[in-house]
Amino acid sequence: MLQVNFIRQNVDFVKERLAVKHFSQISLVDELLLLDERRRKLQFEKDEIQAKVNAASKEIGGLMREGKKEAAELLKAEVGTLKASMEDVSELNNVESAIHNILVQIPNLPSTQVPVGRTPEDNVVVRTGGNMPVLPAGAKPHWDLVQQYGLIDFELGNKITGSGFPVYKNKGAKLQRALIQYFLDFNTAAGYMEIQPPLMVNEASAYGTGQLPDKEGQMYHATIDNFYLIPTSEVPVTNIYRDEIIKESDLPVKMTAYTPCFRREAGSYGKDVRGLNRLHQFDKVEIVQLVHPDTSYDMLDSMVAHVEKLIRSLELPYRILRLCGGDMGFTSAITYDFEVYSAAQEKWLEVSSVSNFEAYQTNRMKIRFKDGNGKPQLVHSLNGSSMALPRILAALLENNQVEGGIRLPKILHSYFGAEKI
Structure with a gap:
């Protein structure tokens, strides 16, 4: 705010x-x-x-x-x-x-670094990396691969709950668990404290990070208790410090969390929602920082570099976009999107957003520190996906299909317990 x-x-x-x-x-x-x-x-x-x-x-x-x-x-x-x-x-x-x-109706101001533009086509490609895969003849999209190898059952999820709630099975469930553990280990090795937060938040928490009133219709709402299922762990994790004054010497505060995430995705339909491309429940590992306002853009650069290193370790072709003003979120001052290339679908898939909110969220939550004169000042908040699993998994399956199976990137061999599915 x-x-x-x-x-x-x-x-x-x-x-x-x-x-x-x-x-x-x-x-x-x-x-x-x-x-x-x-x-x-x-x-x-x-x-x-x-x-x-x-x-x-x-x-x-x-x-x-x-x-x-x-x-x-x-x-x-x-x-x-x-x-x-x-x-x-x-x-x-x-x-x-x-x-x-x-x-509460006025969005955050975009940084002067934000490109002018209205649509995703106006986003600026900052850099690219990784090698484009060459797929064998007859390569399949991930929704066929998971059926072939018994990794995910979309129909069973539809039976139990509804569309957008897949059931991971056998090696599919194991690969999910391996990715989550690897992402958490990668983040904690970089100094992020691991948090296991609640999966539902109260109205004050949803308001604090800007989900309310802007995204009320996109969240699942447990009406009797007036709790909201979290759309991202950013919401409970950032709210840990709501209404608190942090010691300046304790900045930056760096946290990471794995949670399932829940999004109604109202109005989503068509080929872009097929398979793992868009779900109502999905797993994600998040990183959050609360930082001194003088260092927030340096910290933003370090978070972008951190996520880039993680994607490179998965041996996926990627690109980093700086979002234009018209494609940014309500609360963000600047956002970098990470996309990986899905060879079988022949399209780029967004797998992470890294954003600086400056003091927009912390003003709502009254998260402050005392400066050298003892005067309370607002900290800046940043967050990023590190990583969102569904599209990462889709790209890993599609880009690494070989005769007789799916090879896995070297970094996952010890986590998964095998080199190949």
Whole structure:
């Protein structure tokens, strides 16, 4: 959530950056400023009344000491009237509520590094890596391979729950477990503390990371308890530090977590959702950092390098994209997407996003540190997928199919217990 003072002091800049994100309700900025002007006027009037009450209360004490009880009683009555007017703060509360309701509708400002553009076609390829595989004749897409080798049963998942909830079986389940363990080991070796968080969060947690109110329709909602199934472990992990002040010496805070993730994916259909390409439940390992604001972009670069090294270890062809303003998420200031090439499908599949949210999330969650002067300041939050499993698994299966099976990248041999399926 943006801060009102920043918006008031940088109106033209805020509007220009929101236009880069193709935000359609820039007029909300003007509405916000009018409300803030009214709020400040009401607050000034309240403070003036409080000053008069304080002065009168002090004077009453003096009159009582001088034995001027009648004058003191008259002044007490005046103070009572002033307090009554001050206690009627309904308009101030209404204005503050209206300001908050507008603030949560305004997305984060894109960094000046973000490319101008509206659609995924306007994203900028930062770099590519890995070697494109040469598949044997008759190569199959992953949805046929998993059936051939008995790795995943999509129909069984549909029977038990519904479309988008696959059942991993035999070596398919083993490979999932191997990937999860490898990703966690890779992250903890880089200094990330492993967390095992809850899979459901309350409304305050979903609001804190920006899922509410922006993505309410995309989350599964347990209505009786008002809990939300997590769309990513970023939500519970970042909220660990909600309403806390972190020691500056403890920054950066680096955390990693494996969880299943749940997304309704309303409106998704067609060939792009076939097989593992888009699921309602999937496994993902996440990395989260809470950092000093002066270092957040250096930390972003280190997280991008970390994820790139992980993908390279899986021997997959990949590319890194810097997302344009129109293709970015609501809460992000800048996002890098990682895609791997799926040879059998002949398409790029997104497998990770690494984002810097600057102070947008931490302002909502009030995650702060004290600077050298002892003044509380907001930390910056960053997160990235390290990695999301479904499309990684799809690319591993498709790109590595050989006669008589599927070979696995060398790094997974010890985790899986074999070189080949």
